[in-house]
Amino acid sequence: MARTLIERGFDPERIVKIYNGMDFDRPKGEFDRVAYLRDTYGAEIEDGDVLCGIAARLTAVKDIATTIRGFAEALKSAPQLRLFIAGDGEDEDMLKKLCDQLGVRERVTFCGWVSPVMPFFRAMDINLLSSVSETFPYSILEGVCAGCATICSDVGGMPELIDTGENGYIFPVGDDKRLAEYLVRLGNDAELRQKFADALYEKASRDFSRDKMCERQMENYRHLLARFHRPKNERESIVICGAYGRGNAGDDAILEAIVQEMRQLDPERTICVMSRRPKETRLIYRTNAIYTFNVFSVLRKFRHAALYINGGGSLMQDVTSTRSIWYYCYTLYAAKKRGCKVMMYGCGIGPINRPGNRRMAARTIDASVDRITLRDDNSRALLAEMGVTRPDIRVSADPTIILTPAPREIVNIALEQSGIDPNGKYIGFGLRNWKGLDTALPEIAAAANYAYEKHGLTPVFVPIEFPSDLMPAERVGALLHCPWHAVRTRQPIEVTIGILSRMKTVVGIRLHSLMFSAGQGVPVVGMSYDIKVDGFLKYIGSRTCLQLSSVKAEPLCRLIDECVSGALDNEVHRTAEMLRERESENVKGAAKLLNISEN
Structure with missing residues (x-):
């Protein structure tokens, strides 16, 4: 909703988000889910069944069809899954027919309108949401309160509640294949379900309780009053x-x-x-x-x-x-x-x-x-x-040093979407078009082939300026006789940092490919085209720098050997800490000019 208003011309700094808050006191007393489901919905549960529930209107915006398709696919690898759909609406007949077509009708229970809803969630192991549009749905918070593990579509404020791969899973809207993958992971791992349920409950009860909602709203009023009382000419x-x-x-x-x-x-x-x-x-x-x-x-x-x-x-x-x-x-x-x-x-x-x-x-x-x-x-x-x-x-240091990589699962998804195995061993390249690149291309390709043959590192080209950086990647790729990959879609900054952090070493012309990597403790080899590249590598005490105009495969391979050997690891990690410490000079300078006392 905030994005929609900004797109329509509203002032971004006059918009605040108020998230739904709820009481996260866990339900008390014993609960017999087998009896509840049998007596209420006529469903017989067997030992070992893993129950997935979705509570939503059976209407197009909730996209229950994606849930059913993902569930049907997941059953092939996790046949112990059961699906319970709580809600009614105009799509009910269509959804039942879809279950028949996919051959999963016996594993799906349509519960109709459910009230109260808390016993329903207490009976479930996994809470699902597949909507194409939401704000901050209570059904997710209710499932969290009841102790469910959570899988939901990427809608509304869900990415601010769920850290994918750490306390739950978020999948792209309509992506039943990704939903199926996550269902299989949770369906086959009771320990992971419990870990996610506990971690999400801890975060939700801390950040999305009724008290937290009130605290945020009070802060909004304080902020508003402070702005209102500023002198007009200040x-x-x-x-x-x-x-x-x-x-x-x-x-x-x-x-x-x-x-x-x-x-x-x-x-x-x-x-x-x-x-x-x-x-x-x-x-x-x-x-x-x-x-x-x-x-x-x-x-x-x-x-x-x-x-x-x-x-x-x-x-x-x-x-x-x-x-x-x-x-x-x-x-x-x-x-x-x-x-x-x-x-x-x-x-x-x-x-x-x-x-x-x-x-x-x-x-x-x-x-x-x-x-x-x-x-x-x-x-x-x-x-x-x-x-x-x-x-x-x-x-000081470049401000980007303070940025952190995206969560591991988000980076995994970005890699997989580029056809890259998240568990592989890689050498990263951050290239750009510049004078002297033409003569350097065969040398870079020879070094990339060497890294694959000697160290088993597959080349991955990571663009910093998109899409222009893909052109030199393609030109080097055409000279390779080993497998290689390129990240071919524009990624958020945190994802790009996360991808570079997975590399064993990074060879870069682009300054920020070197900065992002060094900030994550990854050894770097610079091919300098500009004083700023020399300056950064000299500043961090790196010896691994060549001039782009005179790059040769042999010295480049030697530098790769040194980076991969682990001999530089301690030095690189000290460098990352040093950069983060020195970056604070930037903020101190701004605070002094604004007459803000430092904490």
């Missing part, structure tokens, strides 16, 4: 600028991290993002957003902003174009001129090759920026070389 908002809205997972990850940190710092401040795709940004990040190059809108935002954040990423460079560095410098000047505090946040500097651009950037940064946090030592050296001395400059 600067309170934060404007964030970067290379956002272009489909690059690295830049998107930077934005997600900065927004997350600013909301933790002061949840009452509004945030506006300068983006190439403001509608998409509003929907994904739940912030206000304006088009990056709509100068008049940008200037209006600066007049009411307390802080302008430029970054992260490498905005101050003239390799891609001179116009971009002039524009970003103009925004620094304009924000300061209109009274904002100005911060360059977890960023990289350079290369800035043209003398005129260097002079202009140095003058602007010195005159307009209050604080700079940098993601590598090379950037600090370049600022010193340019003569930038006035801002408070600290070396």
